[in-house]
Amino acid sequence: MTTPPAPFIELHDASQTFVGVFIGPELWARTKDAILPILEAAGQEPTDAVSPAAPPAEPLADFETLLAYWDFAYPPAYDLACAQCGAKTEDWRKDEPRKFRLTSANLGGQTSFCCLACRSKIIKRHFKKHVSVDCLPFVDKS
Known part of the structure; x- marks a missing residue:
């Protein structure tokens, strides 16, 4: 049954x-x-339980680890430019207010950033002798 x-x-x-x-x-x-x-x-009704989530902290420790083990044929560069909105900086770490936010970094040499003006994703891939940069437009997934 x-x-x-x-x-x-x-x-x-x-x-x-x-x-x-x-x-x-x-x-x-x-x-x-x-x-x-x-x-x-x-x-x-307004409620404290439903508040927008704060973005996760930047993985600065991961970026520092990448720099500690840096073995590329060129010095690290901190400049960034967004091909979508034109935002740019000579050193993303020193901007006040920030123009770009570090979202990931790894020992393989890839770093990713979010443009705070248009939310595009900038990916810097560090190879032994060169850097490639890609800028992907923001896509709303909702």
């Missing part, structure tokens, strides 16, 4: 913290008109 599905299911994460409720289609059809205005009103 099969058990009919529950009209709603409480959802919990691995540590048994309550994370939400799943309402079955039959129950939703019967309660939608009463519940929807309450949900919409609650979504418009």
